[in-house]
Amino acid sequence: MAELKKANIAVSEAPGIGDRSFYASPGYGMTQLNTFKGPMYILITLLAPEATELTQKAAAEKLMRKVLPRL
Numbered sequence: 615m616a617e618l619k620k621a622n623i624a625v626s627e628a629p630g631i632g633d634r635s636f637y638a639s640p641g642y643g644m645t646q647l648n649t650f651k652g653p654m655y656i657l658i659t660l661l662a663p664e665a666t667e668l669t670q671k672a673a674a675e676k677l678m679r680k681v682l683p684r685l
Contacts, residue, residue: 615636618638618640623638623639623640623641624638624639625637625638625639628647628649628671628675631647631649631675631678631679631682632649632650632651632656632678632682633649633650633651633652634649634650635647635648635649635650635678636648637671637674639667642661643661643662643663644659644660644661645659645660645667645670645671645674646658646659646660646674647671647674647675647678649678649682651682651685654685656678656681656682656685658674658677658678658681660673660674
């Protein structure tokens with residue numbers, strides 16, 4: 615998160631997902647959900663220009679919750 619903040623990318627915590635998760639908004643309408651689970655790092659990037667950031671975050675979280683139990 616610190617490195618993304620240095621690059622002026624908005625980040626926010628995403629509690630309750632994996633061991634630790636956070637969202638990043640690198641611009642161009644993208645939303646990223648970064649999740650750590652044990653030694654793994656999973657990154658989901660969504661680009662849906664017509665969707666709000668809140669809608670994208672909800673979709674990323676839903677997808678991440680489906681992926682994590684399978685790892």
